[in-house]
Amino acid sequence: MIPWIIFAVVVVPLVVIAFIVSRRKTQAGEAEPQTAESQARTEREFAAAEAYEAEWHEGDKERFHDERLP
Secondary structure (H helix, E strand, O other): OHHHHHHHHHHHHHHHHHHHHHHHHHHHHHOOOOOHHHHHHHHHHHHHHHHHHHHHHHHHHHHHHHOOOO
């Protein structure tokens, strides 16, 4: 019984603290300042991704109609 109490009092708070610290580091690393160049690059990447998605969707639609369903 005592080992479980020690586990609950010591290990669980340490794991929670480690999770919080790692999450703060991740959030701090993601918050980079946006420049006009990086914003334009992001918009180009999104436009290219959307164009590819539309192309893929059309191809998938054609392939679906060509399939023979049992």
